[in-house]
Amino acid sequence: MSQTRIIGLGLVVAFWILAPAHGVFPALLFDGVMLNSGISGESLAGAAHYEFGGHFGNGLYRYADGSLLAGGGPGELMRYSKEGRVLARYGLSEGGQLHGRVCRIGNLLCFIVARPNRYGLAKLLLDANDGDAATAIPFAGDLLQWNSHLCADPLSADEMIVAVNRDQAAPQVLAVNPTSGQARLLFIADRMKLVGPLAFDGKFLCANYQAEGRSWIGRLHLDGTPAAGGRWPVEQYWASMNGNVCLAENALFTLAYHGTVGRYTLDGEGAPGRVGEHSEVLGAPGQVVVEGNKVFAAGSPNRCLLEGELRDGQLHWQRLFGGVAAYGLAVDSSSRLHFVWTDPGQRIYSFWGALSMGAACDTPPPATVGSIYQYASGLTLVGERAYLLGRVNPPFTNAAPKPGSKVYCVVGDAKQFAAEPPDNGFSDPEGIAAFAYPGERSFLYVADTGNNAVKRMPAFESADNRSVPVSMQLTANGSFVVLDGPVGIAFDDAGNLYVAEKQRVSRFVRQVAPKFSRDWSITGAGKGTFQRLSSVAVSNNDMFVVDHDAHCLHRFRLSGETVETYGRVGVAGNAPAELSSPTAVAARGRFVYVADTGNFRILRLRIRDNLPPVR
Incomplete structure (x- = not known):
């Protein structure tokens, strides 16, 4: 049970939230959250877990004790301990979202709140020990418009810098007093467009901006004129919308689309350039914070946090927290969970990785362990090889099916391709499974969704x-x-084939390959009907089916009898007992894993036996 405080419109409201229990059956027990959580609870791998939301980016502020303030889901801020535990939640009125940077002025944390067609400034009051003593109402609510930006570095002891982009007019750069709400004009940027959050080094304003027909990273005087020798031309996407800047160790750091980090020396002599490898997993641009040799970068809408280290002038990503909207799951014989997910940014990249469940591995996978230039939609394993589906259209869209999808093979520790074959003749497939009958080699079975076939x-x-x-x-x-x-394929130990269609699941018994005869089919769980299925898995004597549109997981006996349902049928939620648009399921032994894609997390559920079927 956690307390939530609302920031908004002159009211400070306190209320309590209880995790709803509707539709939860006693057998499938919540066992943990992997790679992201908006709830308290232990991660499966023992790693910190965060839920980042926000409008075109997420504010990051690190307290003296190492805890982190960041945007949560719509309508809330989150404060996390350095271990990833939720310390506090703050509600934002009208479902507002944190936009851009966080600036500290005395005992106030100031930030921009984005609401539909309206931006405003808000502040959070701290006590003497950096605790959150109270929340304050938004101020200067009519000051801002779309794509306005806040400088994370204060202008003085009582003023901060805000850049206001007013539609297509020249941006206004203001000095704002967060205590009084008064603002004064510093300059009008009539020959440039500011395209991201700002930094201030005590003398110059550091920004990425567009001018003279190209994009720049550089320093400006407080009257808006460029500082001599203090700007560098950059690739267009580096300085695109909301790519932000951060000052550290006499250098200017930038984070733009897909996690590209740049480092520019402020003496005007060093050669600017990238720092380490870029990381597409961040998705749309977020925020970067540099403290000594540590780098923290947050991405939106992926809701993830990357932690890296600067060594010898290079950035090395070390850990990834959160941000996995998985579309394929598989568990190997060592209980390592393999998964694939797709970056929802402007460029299409899909990634795969693996996470151990044992005590020997207590960190999530690297930020990027592999990528393909297609939308990921399924995953299966054959020994040391992983096979994943890439499709042309994003999963779960109403777009007309397109040919050109591929099956990719990944070897070893999932860090390189064994092959990238040409078009395999599939049309936006969604499911893949592998099976080897006695005395035969392993075959791949693909749910070719667009062609209404299994191949x-x-x-x-x-x-x-x-x-x-x-x-x-x-x-x-x-x-x-x-x-x-x-949409999904699975096999039981006897070699029976289970095929999940959009609103039906069937079991087929093998005759002579490739001929199979249907044993039974079902169109719903209990007295209900399926809405839009997305995946099927089999383990021991159970079959598990996830219903994407109904936001739930169904458990059946292999005879087709309903056993139980996990989640609230027809209701999306982010509590431990709720799901939001699940897309994949995998099962092995006493555990079932669900890609809770709408919540950017993966759940592990413990299976209890000896339950009677639902009559």
């Missing part, structure tokens, strides 16, 4: 031995089964 092909090891996929012959009572958008 199989040998589990290739390189592009040279890849073969053309063959459509399965699925029958029922002697007639061919017509599939309606198959």
Whole structure:
């Protein structure tokens, strides 16, 4: 139970939130959250977990005790301990979101709040020990417009710098007193467009901006004129919307789209350039904070935090917290969970990684462990090889199916490709599974969603031995089964095939490959009906199905009988017992894993046996 305080419109409201228990059955127990959480609780890997939200970026402020203030989901701020525990939540009125940087003036933390068609400044009052004593109402509510920016460094002991972009007019740069709410004009940037948050080094204003037909990173006098020798031309996307700047160790750091970090020396002599490898996993631009040799970067809408270290002038990413909207899960024999996810930024990149469940591994995977230039939509394992689906259209869209999807093979520790084969003849597939019958080699089975078919092909090891996929012959009572958008495939230990379509799940018994005969099919759990399924998994005597549109996980016996449902059917939520648009499920032994994609997290549920079916 946590207390939430509301910042907004002259009212300070206190209320309590209880995790709802509707629709939760006693057998599937919440066991942890992996790679992100907006709730208190232990991460499966023992790593800190954060939930970052915000409008085109997330403010980051690190307290003296190492705790972190950042934007949470819509309508809230979050303060986390350095271990990742939620210390406090602050509500923002009208569902507002934190936009850009956080500036400290005395005992006030100041920030911009974005609401539909309206921006405003707000402040959080601290006590003498950096505790949150109270919240204060927004001020200067009519001052700002879309894409305004706050400088994280104070102008003086009682003023901060705010850049106001007024539609297409010249930006106004103001000095604002957060105590009185009074503002004074510093300059009008009539020949430039400020495109991101600002920094102030005590003399110059540091910004990324567009002028003279190109983009720049540089320093400005407080009258708006560029400082001599203090600007550098950059690639367009480096200085695109909300790529922000941070000052540290006589250098100017920038973070732009896809986690690209730049470092520029402020003496005008050093050669500017990238610091380390860029990290697309951040998605749209967020915020960067540099403290000594430590670098913290937050991304939105991925809601993730990257931690890195500066060594010998290079940036080395070390840990990734949160931000995984997974579209494929698989568990290997060592209980390592493998997953794929897609960056929702302007460029399409999909990533894969693996996370150990044992005590020997207590950190999430590297920020980027591999990528493909397609939307990820499924994952399966064959020994040391992982096979993932890449599709042309994003998953769960109403776009017309397009050909050109591929099956990729990844080897070893999932850090390199074994092959990137050409078009495999699929149309926006959503599910993939692998199985080897006794005395036979392993085959890949693909739910070819756009072609309403299930196809199989040998589990290739390189592009040279890849073969053309063959459509399965699925029958029922002697007639061919017509599939309606198959989305998921699984096998039980006996080699029976389970196919999840958009609103139906069927079990097929193998006759002679590639012929299978339907044993049974179901169209709902209990008395309900499926809305839009997204994945299926089998473990021991259970089948698990996730319903993307109904925001829930169903458990069935392998005979098709309903056992239980996890989540509130038809209601999206982010409590431990709730799901939001789940897209994938994997099961092994006594655990089932759910890609709770709408909440940017992966849940692990413990399975209890000896439950009677629902009648």
